[in-house]
Amino acid sequence: MKGLTVKAALFKLRAFIALIxxxxxxxxxxxxFLSSTNLIILTKHVAINAILAIGMTFxxxxxxxxLSVGSIVGLCGMIAGLLIDKGLIIQFLDVVIYFEIWVIVxxxxxxxxxxxxVNGFVITRLHVAPFIATxxxxxxxxxxxxxxxxxxxxxxxxxxxxxxxxxxxxxxxxTFLSLPYxxxxxxxxxxxxxxxxxxxxxxRHIFAIGGNTKAANLSGxxxxxxxxxxxxxxxxxxxxxxxxxxxxxxxxHPATGTTWELNAIAAVVLGGTSLMGGRGSIGGTIxxxxxxxxxxxxxxxxxxxxxxxxxxxxxxxxxxxMIDQLQNKFISKDE
Amino acid sequence: xxxxxxAKNINKSxxxxxxxxxxxxxxxxxxxxxxxxxxxxxxxxxxxxLAGVEKETSGELVLQDRVLNINSTKDAExxxxxxIHQELNLFPNLSVHENIFMGHEIFNYFIINKNKxxxxxxxxxxxxxxxxxxxxxxxxxxxGQQQIVEIAKALAKNTKILIMDEPSSALSKNEVAVLYSxxxxxxxxxxxxxxxxxxxxxxxxxxxxxxxxxxxxxxxxELIAKVNISWITEKMVGMKNFESVNTTNLTVGKNIxxxxxxxxxxxxxxxxxxxxxxxxxxxxxxxxxxxxxxxxRTELLEVIMGLNHNFHGSIKLENKKLKKSSIAKxxxxxxxxxxxxxxxxxxxxxxxILSNILLSKISKGFRGFYLDSKKESEIVKKSIDYLGIxxxxxxxxxxxxxxxxxQKVVVAKALETEPKLLMLDEPTRGIDIGAKQEIFYxxxxxxxxxxxIIFVSSEIKEVLAVADRVLVLAKGKITKELKNMEITEDxxxxxxxx
Numbered sequence: 001m002k003g004l005t006v007k008a009a010l011f012k013l014r015a016f017i018a019l020i021x022x023x024x025x026x027x028x029x030x031x032x033f034l035s036s037t038n039l040i041i042l043t044k045h046v047a048i049n050a051i052l053a054i055g056m057t058f059x060x061x062x063x064x065x066x067l068s069v070g071s072i073v074g075l076c077g078m079i080a081g082l083l084i085d086k087g088l089i090i091q092f093l094d095v096v097i098y099f100e101i102w103v104i105v106x107x108x109x110x111x112x113x114x115x116x117x118v119n120g121f122v123i124t125r126l127h128v129a130p131f132i133a134t135x136x137x138x139x140x141x142x143x144x145x146x147x148x149x150x151x152x153x154x155x156x157x158x159x160x161x162x163x164x165x166x167x168x169x170x171x172x173x174x175t176f177l178s179l180p181y182x183x184x185x186x187x188x189x190x191x192x193x194x195x196x197x198x199x200x201x202x203x204r205h206i207f208a209i210g211g212n213t214k215a216a217n218l219s220g221x222x223x224x225x226x227x228x229x230x231x232x233x234x235x236x237x238x239x240x241x242x243x244x245x246x247x248x249x250x251x252x253h254p255a256t257g258t259t260w261e262l263n264a265i266a267a268v269v270l271g272g273t274s275l276m277g278g279r280g281s282i283g284g285t286i287x288x289x290x291x292x293x294x295x296x297x298x299x300x301x302x303x304x305x306x307x308x309x310x311x312x313x314x315x316x317x318x319x320x321x322m323i324d325q326l327q328n329k330f331i332s333k334d335e
Numbered sequence: 336x337x338x339x340x341x342a343k344n345i346n347k348s349x350x351x352x353x354x355x356x357x358x359x360x361x362x363x364x365x366x367x368x369x370x371x372x373x374x375x376x377x378x379x380x381x382x383x384x385l386a387g388v389e390k391e392t393s394g395e396l397v398l399q400d401r402v403l404n405i406n407s408t409k410d411a412e413x414x415x416x417x418x419i420h421q422e423l424n425l426f427p428n429l430s431v432h433e434n435i436f437m438g439h440e441i442f443n444y445f446i447i448n449k450n451k452x453x454x455x456x457x458x459x460x461x462x463x464x465x466x467x468x469x470x471x472x473x474x475x476x477x478x479g480q481q482q483i484v485e486i487a488k489a490l491a492k493n494t495k496i497l498i499m500d501e502p503s504s505a506l507s508k509n510e511v512a513v514l515y516s517x518x519x520x521x522x523x524x525x526x527x528x529x530x531x532x533x534x535x536x537x538x539x540x541x542x543x544x545x546x547x548x549x550x551x552x553x554x555x556x557e558l559i560a561k562v563n564i565s566w567i568t569e570k571m572v573g574m575k576n577f578e579s580v581n582t583t584n585l586t587v588g589k590n591i592x593x594x595x596x597x598x599x600x601x602x603x604x605x606x607x608x609x610x611x612x613x614x615x616x617x618x619x620x621x622x623x624x625x626x627x628x629x630x631x632r633t634e635l636l637e638v639i640m641g642l643n644h645n646f647h648g649s650i651k652l653e654n655k656k657l658k659k660s661s662i663a664k665x666x667x668x669x670x671x672x673x674x675x676x677x678x679x680x681x682x683x684x685x686x687x688i689l690s691n692i693l694l695s696k697i698s699k700g701f702r703g704f705y706l707d708s709k710k711e712s713e714i715v716k717k718s719i720d721y722l723g724i725x726x727x728x729x730x731x732x733x734x735x736x737x738x739x740x741x742q743k744v745v746v747a748k749a750l751e752t753e754p755k756l757l758m759l760d761e762p763t764r765g766i767d768i769g770a771k772q773e774i775f776y777x778x779x780x781x782x783x784x785x786x787x788i789i790f791v792s793s794e795i796k797e798v799l800a801v802a803d804r805v806l807v808l809a810k811g812k813i814t815k816e817l818k819n820m821e822i823t824e825d826x827x828x829x830x831x832x833x
Contacts, residue, residue, distance in 0.1 A: 200704050201697045204686075208694055211683035218642070218680050219695040219748060220666040278685035 014323065015271055015287045022291065026298035033301055040180065046293035047186035048241055050286055052264035053271075054186075054193045055116075055237030057285045058230040060268050061197070062210045063277025064130040066231060068119060068137035069238040069264060072112050073257030074145040076242030080108040081154030081252030084165055098163040105171070109239035115141055116235015120228030134231075138261070145254040155251040172248030182244055186286075189237065193282040206230060210277025266313075267292055270320045291316075336544075339364040339527050340385075340416075340496055345394035347380055352738055352765060354380040355391070356551040361544075362496060367518060367528045369538045369559065371571055372548035373794045375764060378531050381548070382498050385529070386418040387411035417494035419485045421501045421628075427474035432456040434473055435488045459487040463517050479510025486517060490526075497521065498529040503537060504629045515541055533627045533793075535564045536832055549573050550768070568795075568828050577772055577800035580779040581621065585803050588618030589653070591756050591787035592639065597648035599634055599811075608634045609646065610811040616756065621778055621788045623798045626808030626831050632791045633675055635808075636758045639789075640672040641665040653755070666695060669755035673745050673762055675791070681745040682733050689715045689729040691744050696751035718747045722777055739770025746777065757781060758789045763797060775801050795827050807831050 010017070026033045052069050059066045087098040099107070115137065122133040159166035174181050197203035205226045208216040217223050238257075246252040271288030273280025292313065299309045340362040347355040355377045362368050372378050383389040385396070387408040396403040398414055405411050411418075425434050432452045441448045441455075456469035465483050473481060482502060489497050503511050518528060518541060532538055538545065542559040547570045554570050592615060599609035609631045616622045624632045637643045639650060641662055650657045652668055665671075674680035683691055692715050697706065715729050724743045726736065733744060742762060749757060759778070763771040778801060782788050792798050798805060805817040807830040815830040 199706055199708075201706060202704065204690055204694070204697060204706065207686055207690070208683045211685040212679075214680045215674075215683050216694070217662055218640075218672065218674060220663040220752070221694065222661070222663055278683070 012272075015284055015291065015320075019287055019291050019294065022294050022298065026294065026301065030298065030301045033298060038297070038301070040183075042293055042297045044180050044182050045297065046289050047182045048245060049260070049263045049267055049292065050186050050289035051189055051237050051241050051244075052260060053267035053285045053289050054189055054282060055234035056261075056264040056268050057193070057271075057273055057280060057282055058197075058206060058233045059130070060265075060273050060275060061206050061277055061280055062227050062230050063213075063275070064123065064227065064230065065134065065265070065275070066116075066119065066234045067131065067134040067261050068115070068141055069234060069241075070257040070260035070262075071138045071141035071145065072115050072235055072238035073242040073245065073260060074254055075115065075141045075148075076108045076112045076239040077246035077252040077256050078145045078148040078154070078254055079111055080104055080168075080243050080246050081157055082148050083107065084157045084159055084168055085154045087163075098165050101159070101165055101168050101171075104165070104168075105243050108243050109236060112239020112242060113232050113236040116238070117228060117232040119235065120231030123231065124224040124227050142254075142258075145256075148254070151254060153251055153253045157246065157250050157252065168247055169250045170247075172244055172246075172250070182248070185240065185244065189240070190282060190286055197282055202226065202229070207278055210274075210279070212278075263292065266317050269324075270317060272324060274324070336366065337364040338362065339399060341397040342381065342385065343395045343397065345381065345384060345396075346392045347377075347384065347389065348392050352767065353551050355384075358394075358548065358551070358553045360546055360553070361556060362527050362529060363544055364527050365522050365525050366543035367522065367530050367541050369530045369532065369542035369545045370548065371532065371535075371538065371545060371567065372554075373571060373796075375794075376548040376571075377551045378548055379500070382418060382500060382529065382531065385411065385416055385496075386498060387416075388418075412492055412494075415493055415495035416498070417489035417492060417496070418498040419482070419489065419500065419502060421504065423478075423481050423485055425473045425481055425484060427472070429473060430469065431467055431471050431473060431476075431484055431487075432469040434484055435459070435491050437488075439492060455491065456487065459490055462490075463487060463520060465513075465517075477510070479506050479513060482506070482510075482514065483517065486521070490521075494526065496527045496529065498531075500531045501533065501628065502530070503532065503534065504627070511537075534832060535567055535828065538567070539564060547571055564828070565825065568824055572795050572824060577775060577796055579800045580775045581801060581803050585620065587620045587803075588785060590615045590651075591618050591653060592616045592789075593651040593654075594635075594639070595649045595651075597635070597638060597646055597650070599631075599638060599643070599646040607811050609638070612648075612808075612811070612813055614806055614813060614816075616787045616789055618755070618785045618787050619782055620803045621782050621790055621801055623802035623805045624789060624791045624808055625793070625795075625798050625802075625805050625827055627793060629810075630808040630831070631811040632808055633760055636672055636760055636789065636791065639756075639758065640670060642672075666752050666754075669753070670758070671695070671749040671752050671754040671756070672758045673742075673749050673760060675760040675764065677738075677742060677745060677764070682741060684732070684734050686733060687730050688719075688724075688726055688733050688736065688744055691733045692718055692729075692747045692751060695748050714751070718751060722747050722750075723773060737766075737770075739766035739773070742766055742770070742774065743777075746774070750781070754786060756787045756789065758791075760791045761793070762790070763792070763794070771797070795824050798822070798827060799824070 032038055056066055056069065083099055083104045087096040089096050119134050119137050122128050123130050157168050159168055171181055176184055197206065205221045208221055209223055209226060213223060245256055267288035268285050270291050271284030273284060295313065296309060338361050342360040345355050345358045358377065358381060360381060370378050380389065384391045387405045387410050390406060396405060403414055435456055436452050441451045453469040460467050463483060467480055467483060473484060502514060506514060521528060530542065539559060544556065545559050545562065546556045547554040549571060595613050597609050597612040598607060601608050612635060626632050638646050641660055644659045652670065689711060693711055719726060719729060722743045724740050733741060762774055778788055778790065790801060799822060802822060805822050806813050807815045807817065807827060809831050817826055
């Protein structure tokens with residue numbers, strides 16, 4: 001009996017074990033890998049994907065999917081760029097309002113949340129399948145991102161002293177205790193998400209909906225509202241990423257975030273969250289994001305061709321899900 | 336009489352449940368072999384084994400002196416065994432001939448030979464004396480006609496042994512007459528029929544041989560000509576009673592639920608599932624709804640629970656009219672349902688025992704946003720003690736429990752909402768006798784606390800042991816209200832036939 005539980009525990013920790021394995025491999029084979037500069041760059045990269053994946057985890061736990069996050073990243077970045085560069089133009093009053101940076105950040109992130117909620121509304125109230133609803137939003141949000149500046153970028157977003165909106169690049173470049181803000185944001189969002197999923201009513205309801213929607217409904221769970229909010233959270237995370245990336249680049253491009261939703265889904269799945277819903281964790285997702293990040297960083301350092309990197313990454317994702325299926329058999333036999 | 340198929344010493348067990356215990360079953364050639372037993376007696380499991388849907392744990396199937404090894408529905412088909420499920424397995428969007436030859440298409444090289452298929456279909460329909468055209472879409476046919484298509488489908492595969500699972504339950508009177516004549520036709524062709532039904536009068540009419548199962552065991556086999564309805568009832572229900580939990584001098588409280596003239600139509604049809612149903616339930620009373628499958632019991636509970644708002648009529652809870660509202664609102668009003676389909680609607684399989692028990696409670700908004708795990712475990716411990724749920728740890732997955740204990744968890748979840756009305760839909764389905772008895776004691780304990788309980792069951796012994804009052808339902812109507820000494824096996828059978 002004890003042997004089984006150890007085995008089961010190892011199985012549960014497989015993503016973490018894989019991460020340690022991959023990490024050690026690159027640490028031994030590459031000198032540059034363990035340097036603190038490289039590790040910080042690596043983690044900064046991971047953080048972008050991890051933040052998207054945190055939001056995605058909420059959605060996937062309800063057995064949904066959100067294909068629109070990449071486009072929402074682009075859209076929110078463009079909004080931030082617009083507000084810094086041109087301000088909020090109110091034509092009929094003939095005024096232009098320039099906000100302080102913190103207000104711009106909040107507006108951009110809220111717009112991400114709002115677009116996520118629209119996804120949720122279409123899915124829960126208009127009964128469109130999540131795949132289709134968010135596929136539609138993928139196009140719509142990207143379209144708006146392109147419309148904002150007619151397909152052009154907002155370069156050099158440093159703001160102006162007289163408009164009191166300088167300091168935007170500091171979000172992407174600044175550090176606290178010698179770690180970039182980006183990494184802190186990931187940590188904080190991850191902690192909040194862990195708390196939400198494991199310690200709150202909301203989290204319990206998410207798992208219940210993903211596990212058995214009918215039973216959840218009959219138990220009095222407000223399935224529609226909870227599901228809608230998970231898409232809102234996913235959109236909000238995309239908004240955060242949009243702001244961070246724009247700040248890192250000090251410019252906003254309408255094409256930013258294209259196909260990023262796929263990386264986020266990959267991280268969630270690698271972290272052991274089931275696409276069928278009801279099973280998974282935020283911790284797993286973070287590990288999944290690190291697996292992807294460490295792999296690509298390590299492969300770059302090793303000089304692996306970027307074409308082969310894609311082949312390897314794809315294979316690993318499929319392998320991970322295969323192992324996941326094994327676990328399902330494993331558990332049902334066990335108990 | 337020649338035996339065509341013999342099932343010998345069949346055993347089938349699922350984790351924690353024995354579905355068939357050394358069952359013997361003979362199928363006589365060219366006869367209507369009736370199989371009866373209460374829900375959970377093992378009829379369906381036995382038929383699933385014959386049809387290759389499930390594999391027996393041990394035992395032997397012999398087809399005319401040849402031992403069969405049936406591992407799939409294909410194997411069953413090869414041996415000329417076919418099944419018509421209670422829920423028809425047709426493609427409504429396809430035509431009759433496409434349905435009949437689904438998976439067995441006739442090819443001209445690699446192109447489907449439609450003309451040939453239509454020709455054979457027409458011949459089959461002629462043989463069955465039916466005016467159904469090969470090109471008709473199945474969705475345009477009435478239920479009775481769809482059943483004929485199923486029968487034709489079986490015949491096209493050269494089926495010699497045809498299993499029919501409650502074929503008449505969804506049919507109108509005229510359609511039933513057609514069904515009987517088709518069955519006569521099939522007998523003449525030498526087809527052996529296994530006929531599952533709860534309608535005893537019907538069995539007396541068309542059956543040749545009867546086999547009775549009870550509690551997963553074979554009870555007896557007899558010629559229909561030699562038996563009568565009360566004999567069948569007695570064998571089916573058995574002599575061993577549950578320990579009765581109802582008391583003679585019951586004092587009931589005020590009305591909890593008052594339902595007035597409830598009408599409910601079937602979706603996209605004029606057919607009534609509930610036809611002018613009025614009743615009340617009282618505090619401290621166990622009210623039993625007894626009826627056969629399809630009598631509208633489950634639908635009535637769903638209407639009260641707020642799962643289905645498309646009905647006419649009024650429902651009052653403690654004299655206040657219930658409005659159209661969400662399930663959550665119903666639960667906070669004090670109504671809760673333990674559903675019939677435990678796996679599909681009762682449990683969240685991927686959650687722990689604790690999370691399942693508390694799911695409705697935390698939905699009802701007793702507490703805020705944050706879940707205090709200390710408080711949670713206190714409540715769950717109490718609940719587990721109160722209902723006598725056997726668990727090693729309440730943090731284990733719900734699926735680690737036996738059927739009976741899973742059911743107690745669903746009941747525990749319902750009780751945590753502190754209901755005024757507790758509705759239990761077939762709460763004893765798929766759990767062992769000991770656990771059933773425990774569920775009855777729990778029900779009594781709860782009703783003594785003043786909760787009004789509505790208990791749906793299709794097992795007579797259960798109703799006898801538990802009910803303070805019985806409403807018998809047949810075809811969506813309340814046919815009889817039984818009290819005290821009137822609650823007898825004979826009455827329940829009589830009024831449920833409709």
